[in-house]
Amino acid sequence: xxxxxxxxxxxxxxxxxxxxxxxxxxxxxxxxxxxxxxxxxxxxxxxxxxxxxxxxxxxxxxxxxxxxxxxxxxxxxxxxxxxxxxxxxxxxxxxxxxxxxxxxxxxxxxxxxxxxxxxxxxxxxxxxxxxxxxxxxxxxxxxxxxxxxxxxxxxxxxxxxxxxxxxxxxxxxxxxxxxxxxxxxxxxxxxxxxxxxxxxxxxxxxxxxxxxxxxxxxxxxxxxxxxxxxxxxxxxxxxxxxxxxxxxxxxxxxxxxxxxxxxxxxxxxxxxxxxxxxxxxxxxxxxxxxxxxxxxxxxxxxxxxxxxxxxxxxxxxxxxxxxxxxxxxxxxxxxxxxxxxxxxxxxxxxxxxxxxxxxxxxxxxxxxxxxxxxxxxxxxxxxxxx
Amino acid sequence: xxxxxxxxxxxxxxxxxxxxxxxxxxxxxxxxxxxxxxxxxxxxxxxxxxxxxxxxxxxxxxxxxxxxxxxxxxxxxxxxxxxxxxxxxxxxxxxxxxxxxxxxxxxxxxxxxxxxxxxxxxxxxxxxxxxxxxxxxxxxxxxxxxxxxxxxxxxxxxxxxxxxxxxxxxxxxxxxxxxxxxxxxxxxxxxxxxxxxxxxxxxxxxxxxxxxxxxxxxxxxxxxxxxxxxxxxxxxxxxxxxxxxxxxxxxxx
Ligand SMILES: Nc1ncnc2c1ncn2[C@@H]1O[C@H](COP(=O)(O)OP(=O)(O)OP(=O)(O)O)[C@@H](O)[C@H]1O
Ligand SMILES: [Mg+2]
Numbered sequence: 001x002x003x004x005x006x007x008x009x010x011x012x013x014x015x016x017x018x019x020x021x022x023x024x025x026x027x028x029x030x031x032x033x034x035x036x037x038x039x040x041x042x043x044x045x046x047x048x049x050x051x052x053x054x055x056x057x058x059x060x061x062x063x064x065x066x067x068x069x070x071x072x073x074x075x076x077x078x079x080x081x082x083x084x085x086x087x088x089x090x091x092x093x094x095x096x097x098x099x100x101x102x103x104x105x106x107x108x109x110x111x112x113x114x115x116x117x118x119x120x121x122x123x124x125x126x127x128x129x130x131x132x133x134x135x136x137x138x139x140x141x142x143x144x145x146x147x148x149x150x151x152x153x154x155x156x157x158x159x160x161x162x163x164x165x166x167x168x169x170x171x172x173x174x175x176x177x178x179x180x181x182x183x184x185x186x187x188x189x190x191x192x193x194x195x196x197x198x199x200x201x202x203x204x205x206x207x208x209x210x211x212x213x214x215x216x217x218x219x220x221x222x223x224x225x226x227x228x229x230x231x232x233x234x235x236x237x238x239x240x241x242x243x244x245x246x247x248x249x250x251x252x253x254x255x256x257x258x259x260x261x262x263x264x265x266x267x268x269x270x271x272x273x274x275x276x277x278x279x280x281x282x283x284x285x286x287x288x289x290x291x292x293x294x295x296x297x298x299x300x301x302x303x304x305x306x307x308x309x310x311x312x313x314x315x316x317x318x319x320x321x322x323x324x325x326x327x328x329x330x331x332x333x334x335x336x337x338x339x340x341x342x343x344x345x346x347x348x349x350x351x352x353x354x355x356x357x358x359x360x361x362x363x364x365x366x367x368x369x370x371x372x373x374x375x376x377x378x379x380x381x382x383x384x385x386x
Numbered sequence: 387x388x389x390x391x392x393x394x395x396x397x398x399x400x401x402x403x404x405x406x407x408x409x410x411x412x413x414x415x416x417x418x419x420x421x422x423x424x425x426x427x428x429x430x431x432x433x434x435x436x437x438x439x440x441x442x443x444x445x446x447x448x449x450x451x452x453x454x455x456x457x458x459x460x461x462x463x464x465x466x467x468x469x470x471x472x473x474x475x476x477x478x479x480x481x482x483x484x485x486x487x488x489x490x491x492x493x494x495x496x497x498x499x500x501x502x503x504x505x506x507x508x509x510x511x512x513x514x515x516x517x518x519x520x521x522x523x524x525x526x527x528x529x530x531x532x533x534x535x536x537x538x539x540x541x542x543x544x545x546x547x548x549x550x551x552x553x554x555x556x557x558x559x560x561x562x563x564x565x566x567x568x569x570x571x572x573x574x575x576x577x578x579x580x581x582x583x584x585x586x587x588x589x590x591x592x593x594x595x596x597x598x599x600x601x602x603x604x605x606x607x608x609x610x611x612x613x614x615x616x617x618x619x620x621x622x623x624x625x626x627x628x629x630x631x632x633x634x635x636x637x638x639x
Contacts, residue, residue: 002517006503013505281501284462285562286490286518288483378462382497 003291007298011306014271018303021263025307025358028256030315032354034322035249037344043242044345045182047235052125053183055234056212060084060093060219060226065209070113073098077207081224084211092217094121095208097198101161103191105149112145113190114161116198123214126186130177131194137201138176138194142187146178153178159191164203171201257358260307261365268300269369279373280382289378293370300366304359319346409569409602410436410459414468417454417625428454430625431468438569439600441593441615441636443607446622452606455622456572459604460493461485473569490518494563494601496573500555502547502562508534509543512561519566533565537591553584560588564595574606585611 011018051057065076080088080095087093097116102109117124119132131138139159141151151157153175160170173193181187199205211226213219222228232239272279282292326341412434418425429451436442444452457463458470461477470477473492480488489495494515502511512533516526534540537557547555556576563571571592577585593615596603605612613619615636621629 009505277499277501278503281497281503283486284460284489284495284497284501285515286486286488288486290482291486379457382462382501 003295003298007295007302011299011302017267018306021260021267021303022306022310024256024260024263025304025362026311026314028253028260029307029311029354029358030318031256032249032253032358033311033315033346033351034319034344035252036246036350036354037319037322037346038327038342039242039245039249040347040350041343041345042245043238045343046238046242049182050185050235050238051231053181054124054186055231056094056123057215057217058213058220058231059229059234060211060213060223061229062209063225063227070100073100073113073209077204077209079206080208081226083224084219084226087213087217087219088211091120091122092214093211093219094118094123094214095195095211097195097202097204097207098209099161099198099202101159101191103149104158104160105151110149111189112159114159114198114201115190115192116195117192118195121212123212124186125181126192127177127179128192128194131192131197133176137171137173137197139173140177140179140192141175141190142184143178143180144184144187145190146175148188151175151178161201163201169201257361260358261361264300264303264362265365265369267303268296268366271299272296272369272372276376276381277383279376280378280380283378284382289374289376293367293373296370296373297363297367300370301359301363303366304362308355308358319344408435408471409438409440410434410470410472410604412455412459412468412470415455415458415465415470416467417451417458417463418466428625429458432625432627434620434627434630436570436602436604438602439596440618441596441603442618442620443605443613443616444620444622445607445613446628448608450622451625452622453574454625456574456604456606459570460495460572461488490515491566492569494566494568494571496556496559496563496571496576498575498578500547500552500559500579502555502558504547506546507543508539508545508547508550508558511547511558512565515562515566529565529567530561533561536564536595537561537588551584552579553581553587556580556584556588557591560591560595564599564601567599568601570602570604572604575609576605577607577609577612582611585609589615 062076066072101114103112117128119128155175326343415432417429418427512530
């Protein structure tokens with residue numbers, strides 16, 4: 001207690017140098033928290049959007065299906081097995097059928113995927129109910145697709161596809177709606193059709209390429225020869241991406257931290273050098289050298305405690321403001337799930353991690369020069385001799 | 387108090403049988419410092435005893451070993467050979483923890499340059515020693531106020547050392563040394579930075595405490611003003627005791 005009080009008094013009494021250290025440390029702290037806040041915020045949103053728009057709570061794949069290889073599509077379809085029928089009927093499972101196709105917007109040609117979705121499905125956010133009307137073949141596209149093909153709602157466009165026998169067929173379809181999503185993998189290069197229409201077009205009645213599960217769907221293992229894919233598998237790319245960001249953040253944090261720790265180290269070394277007489281006085285008053293080492297270590301550590309407090313004081317309004325207005329994102333990568341504004345999410349665990357790191361590292365860095373106190377000759381120290 | 391009469395002509399060994407009457411006994415103490423490749427002898431075979439309540443001065447030319455002797459008595463330094471027994475503790479054998487404990491409980495230091503803690507107020511500087519002893523709050527407050535009263539600084543309790551005059555700083559240092567009512571106070575040139583008036587002032591204060599509390603005071607000094615108050619003068623020269631004389635009636639006080 002005495003040591004704690006003394007160390008605080010000493011660093012408050014030390015003036016400018018203290019505040020410099022506190023400023024650098026608290027800057028590091030706030031940067032660390034906000035950077036991680038943005039990563040966490042982005043990750044959470046990416047998971048949420050991907051789950052809502054693309055993956056659902058899990059999927060069951062046709063054994064031939066590989067989402068990264070369009071050539072598997074030709075064989076990756078089969079009729080809905082009887083074991084899955086109940087789930088499809090009660091709406092906890094929805095079939096998606098995929099086939100390759102070509103679109104001809106304004107006479108240009110573009111390879112696309114035709115995806116059939118049940119208009120009545122409630123699992124994905126894709127507005128499939130807009131595909132319910134019969135008559136013309138109507139289709140939904142995402143805003144990225146609309147931009148790359150220059151198609152608008154109500155436009156008609158020619159598409160061509162192969163049926164199950166490999167025979168080409170072509171038809172003009174109506175763009176019934178354009179949806180906006182942050183998930184490029186349900187948008188770019190694809191056209192959403194009524195599932196039954198696509199089945200008729202391809203001659204694949206009652207067939208599907210994969211099933212999307214709702215949260216209530218109890219199927220968590222392979223079923224009827226269809227392969228279960230859990231959410232971790234389906235969102236592995238998001239994880240890889242955030243892991244990359246975290247490495248980046250760790251590098252930035254390390255650099256800032258190194259600068260801050262250097263300042264603390266420098267201050268501590270200098271102060272042990274300059275305050276030899278004071279050290280001698282503590283020992284003459286009956287403190288053991290060990291206790292004086294502890295005092296100086298605590299002094300260095302107090303910088304970080306003050307820095308964290310200061311960080312809370314100036315960082316809270318700032319981070320709150322970031323949370324409110326978000327950060328406008330430049331359009332960088334079309335393949336990444338990302339809105340135009342990124343909102344941070346401050347996790348208690350990452351704030352605590354930042355605090356523990358800053359405090360512990362400062363403690364270690366303060367201890368290093370303080371160890372020298374034990375080797376000092378008290379008598380010389382009392383004289384303030386060097 | 388007849389032992390005093392012999393203390394300066396006989397070695398401490400002779401008085402082993404009446405050790406309890408001595409607060410400090412120094413036995414064949416030699417202190418050497420490594421200088422360059424060889425050793426410099428700062429104290430050479432010193433034998434001395436100090437009784438309870440003495441007001442003794444170590445005098446002698448600069449470099450004669452006064453500070454060195456005080457530091458060893460205060461367990462801030464260790465003997466090269468021989469030993470000093472302070473309140474029954476052998477200085478040569480103390481662990482760092484034991485020597486810290488001895489200083490904390492039983493020895494008050496007063497330095498030429500005051501050595502007050504700059505970030506603390508007068509009150510807190512005096513309180514520090516008691517905090518180290520974990521004295522309870524009430525007793526602490528009482529002791530600190532009493533000590534400030536002894537030195538006449540009750541009105542300055544909230545000042546910081548930088549706001550005090552040299553004489554006031556030295557009085558704070560005296561209060562800090564005395565607040566724990568130690569058996570021994572070691573003062574190294576306590577008046578060197580003070581003018582005549584302040585010197586007499588603090589010496590009278592110390593002499594008063596010496597009489598009231600039976601604290602043993604040992605000074606290292608060149609100062610004629612200090613010598614007027616001493617009850618015993620030990621003269622050192624080149625690390626050896628040259629003369630040890632009792633003053634039955636100090637001039638001042
Ligand atoms: N750490 C040391 N290393 C080497 N020599 C030392 C050391 N400390 C003291 N000495 C020497 O020991 C001798 C006695 O020193 P000391 O400080 O005890 O003298 P002093 O009597 O207190 O002198 P002064 O009146 O000037 O304060 C001096 O010659 C000094 O140079
Ligand atoms: Mg000296």
